[in-house]
Amino acid sequence: MGGTAVEAVIIIxxxxxxxxxxxAINKICTMLIALSMVLSAYxxxxxxxxxxxxxxxxxxSIIGKPSWLLIIRDVDTGLVSPxxxxxxKNDSFxxxxxxxxxxxxxxxxxxxxxxxEIKNFCNLENGIISGKSMYMTLAGVxxxxxxxxxxxxxxxxxxxxxxxxxxxxxxxxxx
Numbered sequence: 038m039g040g041t042a043v044e045a046v047i048i049i050x051x052x053x054x055x056x057x058x059x060x061a062i063n064k065i066c067t068m069l070i071a072l073s074m075v076l077s078a079y080x081x082x083x084x085x086x087x088x089x090x091x092x093x094x095x096x097x098s099i100i101g102k103p104s105w106l107l108i109i110r111d112v113d114t115g116l117v118s119p120x121x122x123x124x125x126k127n128d129s130f131x132x133x134x135x136x137x138x139x140x141x142x143x144x145x146x147x148x149x150x151x152x153x154e155i156k157n158f159c160n161l162e163n164g165i166i167s168g169k170s171m172y173m174t175l176a177g178v179x180x181x182x183x184x185x186x187x188x189x190x191x192x193x194x195x196x197x198x199x200x201x202x203x204x205x206x207x208x209x210x211x212x
Contacts, residue, residue, distance in 0.1 A: 088140065088170040090133040092122075099124060100180035101149040105158060108144040111137030112165055124179060139167045153181035159188035168194060 090109075105122040120133045124147075145161040148154045159173065169192040178185040 087137065088135040088166075088168070090135070090171045090173065092129075092131040092133070092173045092175070094124070094127065094129045094175045094179075096124075096127040096176065096179045096186075098178050099127065100178065101152060103147050103149050103179055106144055106146045106148065107133055107142065107161075109133060109135050110141050110143050111135065112139045112141055113137055117143075135170075139165055141165050147179075149181050155181065155183050158183075159190055161190070166192065170194075 103124045105124060107120040109118045114137060116136055118134065118136055122131055142161040145158040146154055146156050147158045172191045172193065174189045175186065177187045
């Protein structure tokens with residue numbers, strides 16, 4: 038986080054009522070500092086140019102135990118987001134986030150447990166994509182033979198989709 042903590046010391050002659058007042062002031066100051074840190078973290082972790090990859094599957098059947106490795110790299114920041122989908126059901130829905138406006142799919146590989154793999158699955162590894170989200174439908178038979186599968190990939194201009202990291206809105210405060 039980019040925030041810095043500031044500690045204020047107030048010197049007041051000690052009486053019982055002033056000690057209680059000091060404790061209340063310190064508690065309020067601590068809460069204000071924590072609130073400013075939360076707001077700062079929210080601003081830093083809010084990604085306003087995020088694109089989405091929506092993936093729908095409607096397989097007739099699945100041969101073996103496949104898993105799909107999808108790796109997305111934000112070309113502006115270098116942030117790499119790996120996704121691993123264990124394909125167990127014919128009908129599934131997944132969402133992958135790009136965390137940036139300009140991104141590249143650096144890997145799209147389906148691995149069939151112990152026997153084969155399909156590299157560049159659905160031909161997704163094809164250069165830098167700018168400001169576009171994807172809607173994918175996968176149908177047919179998922180097998181080591183890519184000819185038995187249909188991938189329909191639609192790219193569309195997306196409005197801003199904001200994502201906030203979960204830890205930014207609920208920090209732990211030790212008192």
